[in-house]
Amino acid sequence: MKKLLTLLCLTLSGFAGFAQGANGTEMADAMRGSGKIYVVIATIAIIFIFLAIYLFAIDRRLKKIEKEK
Amino acid sequence: MELKIIYKTWWKVLGVVLVLYTLIAGFLLHVPRLPILHETIRNLYFHVPMWFAMLTVLVISVYFSIRFLNTGKEEYDIASVECINTGLVFYACGLVTGMVWAKYTWGEFWSGDPKQNSAAIAFLLYCAYLVLRNSIDEEQKRAKISAIYNIFAFPIMVVLLFILPRMTDSLHPGNGGNPAFGRYDLDSTMRMVFYPAVAGWIIMAIWIATIRYRIRLIEYKRNDINL
Numbered sequence: 652m653k654k655l656l657t658l659l660c661l662t663l664s665g666f667a668g669f670a671q672g673a674n675g676t677e678m679a680d681a682m683r684g685s686g687k688i689y690v691v692i693a694t695i696a697i698i699f700i701f702l703a704i705y706l707f708a709i710d711r712r713l714k715k716i717e718k719e720k
Numbered sequence: 721m722e723l724k725i726i727y728k729t730w731w732k733v734l735g736v737v738l739v740l741y742t743l744i745a746g747f748l749l750h751v752p753r754l755p756i757l758h759e760t761i762r763n764l765y766f767h768v769p770m771w772f773a774m775l776t777v778l779v780i781s782v783y784f785s786i787r788f789l790n791t792g793k794e795e796y797d798i799a800s801v802e803c804i805n806t807g808l809v810f811y812a813c814g815l816v817t818g819m820v821w822a823k824y825t826w827g828e829f830w831s832g833d834p835k836q837n838s839a840a841i842a843f844l845l846y847c848a849y850l851v852l853r854n855s856i857d858e859e860q861k862r863a864k865i866s867a868i869y870n871i872f873a874f875p876i877m878v879v880l881l882f883i884l885p886r887m888t889d890s891l892h893p894g895n896g897g898n899p900a901f902g903r904y905d906l907d908s909t910m911r912m913v914f915y916p917a918v919a920g921w922i923i924m925a926i927w928i929a930t931i932r933y934r935i936r937l938i939e940y941k942r943n944d945i946n947l
Contacts, residue, residue, distance in 0.1 A: 675753065676753040677758055678753055678759055679758075679759045688747055688748070691747055692743065692744050692747050695747075696740060699739060699743055700740070703736040703740075706732075706931070709931055710729075710931060717727075717934065717938065720941065
């Protein structure tokens with residue numbers, strides 16, 4: 652009985668940790684609120700655009716070589 | 721110049737635009753607030769399309785393997801192997817991104833989950849294909865044996881990745897009695913990003929495979945192999 656009560660108390664005291672945010676689940680609201688999410692987007696967009704340009708460049712070079720044949 | 725479409729540009733631009741859209745919308749648009757997943761649910765837009773891209777490109781490789789066995793034309797063998805090479809890169813991306821996602825949701829990078837284990841085994845299966853190719857010097861024989869191996873490896877991979885994990889305990893969505901993502905967690909906003917992501921990355925994978933194929937074709941012609 653004592654063990655059960657202790658267990659119950661400890662479980663319920665977990666709420667004091669405020670582990671879940673206002674809506675119930677934490678998300679990156681701070682990042683969104685401060686606008687920093689745009690930095691994340693800009694970073695990946697830049698990386699991907701560079702990769703895409705690289706692929707197009709390879710494609711163009713290939714076309715040139717194939718035309719010569 | 722068979723398969724003229726691989727020399728066109730429009731579908732490549734489409735792929736780039738689609739993926740760029742998902743990179744931006746994927747982070748800006750609303751997602752369901754779910755416990756354990758939190759923001760990582762956005763990984764759906766990247767981890768899953770890797771697998772779709774890999775599947776598409778490996779299906780294409782089996783198609784070319786069959787065509788090679790039917791006709792004996794070297795181009796088909798080259799197309800087949802370059803599709804597999806590209807597919808393996810996307811496979812590795814899918815595995816690694818899955819491991820990172822698992823670390824922060826399941827608790828470990830590798831938890832011996834049936835899906836993870838099956839994925840590793842199927843990966844080795846295709847690595848064995850590459851080793852097999854390397855071990856045979858004569859081109860026609862190499863191409864024939866590779867084609868046959870590929871045609872067998874593909875269904876085994878499908879069984880390992882999509883059938884076996886569903887029959888046992890797995891943490892992976894869609895397996896082990898878990899609902900697939902689509903059913904309960906995906907909402908219409910996520911679908912708006914997810915479907916274009918799948919389409920975009922499939923196009924990117926095909927593009928990379930066609931580039932590899934064209935490079936290999938030129939190398940073969942340079943070595944005066946009659947094509």
